[in-house]
Amino acid sequence: MLELERIRGDFPILSRQVHGRPLVYLDNAATTQKPRQVIAALVEFYERHNANVHRGVHTLSQEATDLYEATRAHVARFLGAEREEEIVFTRGATESINLVAHAWARENLSPGDEIVLTPLEHHSNLVPWQIVAHERGAALRFIQIDAEGRLELDSARRTIGPRTRLVAVAQMSNVLGTIAPVKELAALAHAQGALILVDGAQSAPHLPVNVRELDCDFFACSAHKMLGPTGVGVLYGRRRLLTQMAPYQAGGSMIASVERECSTYAPAPTRFEAGTPNFADVAAFDAALDYLDALGMDAVREHELALTRYATERLSATPGVVLFGPRNPAQRGGVIAFNYRDLHPHDVGMILDHQGVAVRAGHHCAQPLMQLLDVPAVLRASLYLYNTAAEVDALVEALAAAGALLGRRAPAA
């Protein structure tokens, strides 16, 4: 059981007021709030250890390098990777996926090859594949989802075939919260000699993740969605893959030796970290991982499962609410998409904001999913380890305020 009062006390921003009301922050799929410990780690880095990494002979540079590499080792343990060398730091999950698209897919796809995706994908796990497929004459295929937004395994079996070279799938949907059957998809992919990339931007913060148990070839996530600073992403890649991949960005740090006409490259993961990395934020990310370790990801999931159950029950019991996503809380995370009456999400979202409730309204970087649901936009409330049942109640009350202000539309005259 999480001790919510103590935890909430660790997050300074949660005591803010918005429009004269207590902040009810339910936009965690967009970004998460930071505990004091992470903020302090960043401040301490700049106050005591700031220097560029990997290059210097002086003490500060060594300290900074040690902190940077300590985070790498910590991420490897957190994700269950076998080796630190399998962890690459990027700017975010989007860049991690683009790295695979450029450094692996571009070099390894031939005309007629197929990349298998789902209609749930965030644009970051769709658009890079569109570009690569177009360039290499490959095709995109999509696994079907059912009315609740769950992946249909039968469809996966039909769609992942001999031409498949890559399956790319979000472990947790950033709109519907659907948890994908990654292990089964990995098995299907590998049976066809294909690789599987998992977009873990929403899963790594909310579920215990073990990349070896999932048996995935690549895994991407973002620090800022898991209590860490912005500007830091992770790409996990199987060692034998990373060692064979061409560089993504080129410049300093990723080289071994440089002459006028040609260069040789550093081994992975350094090969994929060109230029000065975001070392201060990487160092502070370690404190976020410490925080999650201390709570335990099983406990985080347990809390969110209970809160998601409560939220979906209260929302489905509220007249006028249309809920999307899996009905069974065990099949989903705490990302809850919904609409309210026939009101536009922007109007509802703005009125909720004036009640202190922060949710997101729009297409959530998932326009193909909006088209599939046949809605221009949806509201999205997304929970995290510091949210409470009382905050869910506040969301429901604020919805009533939106209904009162904008009412039900009378038929056109």
Add this chain to the structure above:
Amino acid sequence: MNADAELDELYRDGIVEHYRRPHHAAPLARADASAEGMNPLCGDEVRVELRFDGDRVAEGAAWGRGCAICQASASMMTDEITGLAIDDAERLIGAVEAMLKSGAEPDEDLGDLDALRGVAKFPVRVKCALLPWKVLRDALDERGSSES
């Protein structure tokens, strides 16, 4: 300003009324010009149809899927342009754009459209209020090009 008063600035009575019961929100029996537009970021869509009588807009209709601000703006627009000379309609589009972007009191009396002035304080929603007017301009341009 407290939270409720701020919201009242945006969702003024005029706007809510036009949203609840939009005027001229159905296809015309006969349309001389039409155009469609959308705001990809928020999903507002508007279709505008116009019927002309010589140099005047005899009838205008606007409807679509969108937020309260967009729909109300579209509804108010159809009221204001009915019977208006085409040149005046084009000038009106400019006046509304200026008002929405600056929030300043317009030089001319814009009637019901004054209710839109509050939107200027909410930059995120200005695009919503502007969309029907952009589509109107496209519809008027369509007529212009089919004439020449």
